[in-house]
Amino acid sequence: MSDSSIVHAHQFDDAEQQHEASWLGMWVFLATEVMFFGGMFLGYTIYRSTYPAAFADASNHLDIWLGTINTAVLIGSSFTMALAVRSAQLGARKPLVLFLILTLVLGALFLGIKFTEYYAKIEENLVPGSNFSFAGPLGRAAEIFFSFYFAMTGMHALHMIIGLALLTAMIVKAGRGRFSSVYNTPVELVGLYWHFVYIVWIFLFPLLYLVGRHLQ
Amino acid sequence: MNGPVEERRQHYLNVNYGLKSWLLTIDHKRIAWLYLVGVTFFFFVGGLFATLIRMELLTPQGDLVQAETYNKLFTMHGVTMIFFFLIPSIPAVLGNFLIPLMIGARDLAFPRLNLASWYIYILGGVFTLAAAAAGGVDTGWTFYTPYSSIYSNTHVALTVIGIFITGFSSILTGLNFIVTIHTMRAPGMTWFRLPLFVWAHYATSIIFILGTPVIAITLALVAFERLFGLGIFNPELGGDPLLFQHLFWFYSHPAVYIMILPGMGVISELIACFSRKRVFGYDFVAFSSLAIAVLGFLVWGHHMFVSGQSVYASMIFSLLSMLVAIPSAIKVFNWTATLYKGSISFDAPMIYALGFIGLFTIGGLTGLFLATLGVDIHVHDTYFVIAHFHYIMVGSAVMAYLGGIHFWWPKMTGRKYSEPLARLAAVIIFLGFNLTFFPQFVLGYLGMPRRYHVYPPEFQVLNVMSTAGASILAVGYVLPLAYLIWSLRYGVVAGMNPWKAKGLEWETASPPPTDNFDVTPIVVHEAYAYGEAESQAVYPTGKPANV
Numbered sequence: 001m002s003d004s005s006i007v008h009a010h011q012f013d014d015a016e017q018q019h020e021a022s023w024l025g026m027w028v029f030l031a032t033e034v035m036f037f038g039g040m041f042l043g044y045t046i047y048r049s050t051y052p053a054a055f056a057d058a059s060n061h062l063d064i065w066l067g068t069i070n071t072a073v074l075i076g077s078s079f080t081m082a083l084a085v086r087s088a089q090l091g092a093r094k095p096l097v098l099f100l101i102l103t104l105v106l107g108a109l110f111l112g113i114k115f116t117e118y119y120a121k122i123e124e125n126l127v128p129g130s131n132f133s134f135a136g137p138l139g140r141a142a143e144i145f146f147s148f149y150f151a152m153t154g155m156h157a158l159h160m161i162i163g164l165a166l167l168t169a170m171i172v173k174a175g176r177g178r179f180s181s182v183y184n185t186p187v188e189l190v191g192l193y194w195h196f197v198y199i200v201w202i203f204l205f206p207l208l209y210l211v212g213r214h215l216q
Numbered sequence: 217m218n219g220p221v222e223e224r225r226q227h228y229l230n231v232n233y234g235l236k237s238w239l240l241t242i243d244h245k246r247i248a249w250l251y252l253v254g255v256t257f258f259f260f261v262g263g264l265f266a267t268l269i270r271m272e273l274l275t276p277q278g279d280l281v282q283a284e285t286y287n288k289l290f291t292m293h294g295v296t297m298i299f300f301f302l303i304p305s306i307p308a309v310l311g312n313f314l315i316p317l318m319i320g321a322r323d324l325a326f327p328r329l330n331l332a333s334w335y336i337y338i339l340g341g342v343f344t345l346a347a348a349a350a351g352g353v354d355t356g357w358t359f360y361t362p363y364s365s366i367y368s369n370t371h372v373a374l375t376v377i378g379i380f381i382t383g384f385s386s387i388l389t390g391l392n393f394i395v396t397i398h399t400m401r402a403p404g405m406t407w408f409r410l411p412l413f414v415w416a417h418y419a420t421s422i423i424f425i426l427g428t429p430v431i432a433i434t435l436a437l438v439a440f441e442r443l444f445g446l447g448i449f450n451p452e453l454g455g456d457p458l459l460f461q462h463l464f465w466f467y468s469h470p471a472v473y474i475m476i477l478p479g480m481g482v483i484s485e486l487i488a489c490f491s492r493k494r495v496f497g498y499d500f501v502a503f504s505s506l507a508i509a510v511l512g513f514l515v516w517g518h519h520m521f522v523s524g525q526s527v528y529a530s531m532i533f534s535l536l537s538m539l540v541a542i543p544s545a546i547k548v549f550n551w552t553a554t555l556y557k558g559s560i561s562f563d564a565p566m567i568y569a570l571g572f573i574g575l576f577t578i579g580g581l582t583g584l585f586l587a588t589l590g591v592d593i594h595v596h597d598t599y600f601v602i603a604h605f606h607y608i609m610v611g612s613a614v615m616a617y618l619g620g621i622h623f624w625w626p627k628m629t630g631r632k633y634s635e636p637l638a639r640l641a642a643v644i645i646f647l648g649f650n651l652t653f654f655p656q657f658v659l660g661y662l663g664m665p666r667r668y669h670v671y672p673p674e675f676q677v678l679n680v681m682s683t684a685g686a687s688i689l690a691v692g693y694v695l696p697l698a699y700l701i702w703s704l705r706y707g708v709v710a711g712m713n714p715w716k717a718k719g720l721e722w723e724t725a726s727p728p729p730t731d732n733f734d735v736t737p738i739v740v741h742e743a744y745a746y747g748e749a750e751s752q753a754v755y756p757t758g759k760p761a762n763v
Contacts, residue, residue: 043448
């Protein structure tokens with residue numbers, strides 16, 4: 001991402017070429033990210049079809065309410081992010097800062113709720129490893145479910161934390177008036193990233209929290 | 217030595233001096249040098265492990281090392297050579313240096329990201345070397361579970377974290393290339409005027425982007441399994457070790473094409489220049505690179521014919537593996553057709569290129585043996601496989617890399633290397649290589665399994681031949697290191713275009729100025745217009761840099 005103090009970096013002919021390159025770069029990066037999460041989604045799919053009962057049972061040990069609230073929080077943050085990008089394009093500085101801060105707060109709230117859930121899982125001995133305990137004959141496959149739960153939501157949370165860092169950088173820059181209706185590519189790109197991370201959660205939520213519901 | 221004009225001219229090497237000016241550079245040409253130093257270092261580290269392996273295999277008994285050490289040696293050899301030499305070698309050194317020059321750009325699209333890729337590469341290397349120094353890792357470069365995730369007592373986590381980190385360097389390099397090739401081409405540089413080297417790197421970058429993240433998450437899951445007790449590949453919980461193999465080869469087979477496609481790009485340039493002809497069937501050669509990249513993602517199961525996967529899956533994978541031979545053969549035939557009636561000269565880069573064609577043909581055809589289900593079951597996990605992939609990765613990829621380094625050395629340094637020594641080295645490498653690896657085809661067919669430090673005495677003659685060849689090969693590899701470094705100071709000044717080659721990189725000074733071109737070229741001709749046009753581009757407001 002380029003420094004806003006100059007119109008365009010030396011390797012580009014003009015600002016339009018720079019904008020085009022930055023956009024393409026972000027989309028290519030997101031393609032990489034799809035494959036990164038894709039490996040885990042593939043593994044999840046295979047084990048769920050191998051151990052459907054254990055996955056349904058283990059899924060019921062997740063807190064549906066916290067999961068639902070978190071989904072709503074993240075949808076809200078995606079909405080405020082879209083408003084921030086719109087404000088940046090209009091060159092409206094105060095709304096831009098406001099919506100970026102709102103997105104940051106919602107993102108932090110999501111992580112707070114997520115870590116509360118993690119803490120509960122530690123208390124219930126549902127973290128894979130030597131302390132894992134799960135009543136019933138399906139315990140071993142349930143441990144695989146929780147391995148996926150922690151790997152997938154953990155990677156997602158890591159992306160959220162990176163997103164919060166990016167948002168903080170954007171808030172500082174926006175506060176200093178670095179963005180305008182002409183130059184706002186970094187906000188747009190952080191927006192793309194944020195929406196991607198949100199979409200990952202939109203797949204994770206039903207796969208992890210809702211698979212067991214219809215069996216209750 | 218230098219003419220007075222040469223000394224005054226400012227270029228990317230003398231624009232500033234000092235360690236800081238190199239370690240903080242965002243010039244793609246200097247970053248290419250940083251990578252050159254890195255990959256050369258890892259090449260000789262990997263070579264050291266290979267030397268110890270070949271020394272042990274001189275005799276049938278385990279007299280130099282025992283099984284445990286031997287396991288670590290071949291693992292560290294594979295890990296350093298594949299992840300830290302072969303994968304970055306041509307893209308990160310030659311690709312980095314040449315892609316902006318070839319398309320008429322001032323730099324890659326994201327220069328700071330480019331520098332960051334190098335630091336990520338070095339960081340990954342530090343982790344892996346730390347694992348080696350701490351006692352090494354013994355799983356084989358394939359890290360098969362559950363051995364790697366549960367049973368191995370060596371430094372698996374540290375090594376896979378190193379590879380995980382280095383993977384991001386590949387991803388960022390690929391991202392940079394894709395964006396640069398899409399958005400930074402000079403006016404008139406249409407897709408079908410691009411040098412085939414650029415097409416090959418575009419195809420490679422697609423694999424970087426789509427394949428590398430999968431190995432990253434797979435190895436991360438192995439590390440989580442070791443460090444935090446997650447159980448995704450753990451058979452005790454009902455986890456499936458085969459899933460690891462699928463995920464691993466989903467990247468690691470395409471990774472073979474990461475290693476060979478850029479080499480094919482180099483060979484297209486060399487063959488055209490030293491036959492003074494346009495590459496025969498340019499479009500086919502360009503699209504065959506993309507075809508290899510796409511098909512390469514669909515063949516991973518041929519590594520798992522004896523793993524217990526479904527025989528029907530194996531049949532499909534066998535068929536698809538055969539299909540990769542088609543675009544590969546298109547390239548070989550088209551290079552050969554380019555040679556036909558060309559004005560061929562046998563400069564050192566051309567010797568490497570011709571060596572490549574021969575060795576790649578052997579490596580490729582023996583790949584078809586291995587893609588055949590019945591034959592593979594006979595030679596699976598034997599030295600036949602070792603010989604096959606060394607013909608591709610060393611015989612082909614390293615030959616192409618060295619050919620490319622020699623070809624563009626005058627552009628990178630402004631100096632010529634010693635041509636007689638270079639030809640000698642190329643021939644030594646070709647002979648040494650064949651003596652090292654051809655006996656291994658025979659050994660494998662006779663049934664010598666890979667990854668053992670002891671073997672039945674009747675295999676000794678062939679193993680001694682192989683070790684003798686490896687010694688010759690080592691001479692061939694050290695020789696260029698010596699005379700290339702020597703040429704940096706004492707080489708004859710090369711001038712802008714010592715090979716009379718076509719392509720925008722030859723239309724700027726050697727070494728190029730920091731911004732590559734003083735005037736942005738407007739491309740008006742096809743690539744490789746040998747005998748047709750003086751230059752590929754016109755320069756409306758003057759001549760290219762300091763001609």
